[in-house]
Amino acid sequence: RKEVEQDPGPFNVPEGATVAFNCTYSNSASQSFFWYRQDCRKEPKLLMSVYSSGNEDGRFTAQLNRASQYISLLIRDSKLSDSATYLCVVKNFGNEKLTFGTGTRLTIIP
Amino acid sequence: DTGVSQNPRHKITKRGQNVTFRCDPISEHNRLYWYRQTLGQGPEFLTYFQNEAQLEKSRLLSDRFSAERPKGSFSTLEIQRTEQGDSAMYLCASNNPLGQGIRENYGYTFGSGTRLTVV
Numbered sequence: 001r002k003e004v005e006q007d008p009g010p011f012n013v014p015e016g017a018t019v020a021f022n023c024t025y026s027n028s029a030s031q032s033f034f035w036y037r038q039d040c041r042k043e044p045k046l047l048m049s050v051y052s053s054g055n056e057d058g059r060f061t062a063q064l065n066r067a068s069q070y071i072s073l074l075i076r077d078s079k080l081s082d083s084a085t086y087l088c089v090v091k092n093f094g095n096e097k098l099t100f101g102t103g104t105r106l107t108i109i110p
Numbered sequence: 111d112t113g114v115s116q117n118p119r120h121k122i123t124k125r126g127q128n129v130t131f132r133c134d135p136i137s138e139h140n141r142l143y144w145y146r147q148t149l150g151q152g153p154e155f156l157t158y159f160q161n162e163a164q165l166e167k168s169r170l171l172s173d174r175f176s177a178e179r180p181k182g183s184f185s186t187l188e189i190q191r192t193e194q195g196d197s198a199m200y201l202c203a204s205n206n207p208l209g210q211g212i213r214e215n216y217g218y219t220f221g222s223g224t225r226l227t228v229v
Binding site for chain 1: 141143150151152153154155158165166168201217218219220221222223
């Protein structure tokens, strides 16, 4: 079983719609959680960290459920520029490496 | 110094040749990481440095791979006797746990990567 699992998609969503991604992680020692965005043939860029209390940044909302070991990302009022691959990332306690999921590919359709 | 710089951007090499990539991190970042990403997959951890010390290496880093960060600034990743399975994007990232703000503490800044094709 992979340490971080995501639905690879693709998700094809009309502009203006709301889209949600889920991600599950297997290591209960995971301490820090992130969503990264990666455009085609570009490097990953940090979208947002995910806090236990949930957090929001504009149209983006991230939530963490430690009991069920999953992380979610909600994008409201989607824009064409949101088209990208969204990578779920975890970091375990006492370990510096980031563990990435395979990514979920999102395409916003005009 | 506005970001992490990697050179070259692209490298095509024949199987069996040696290749070396360079990474220049953000100057005030003391941690530097190497990752590898193949098509359709997320980046996979290879190794990381704190200053000049290499503190962790993945089992993915076979004996044909070596990384250095001699002065705690730039880093090089060398692959000897390249194989077709080494074809991938090699990403470098840096961060600084002592930086200001949680985002900087835990988020990495990635370079644009070096895309290696072994033919």
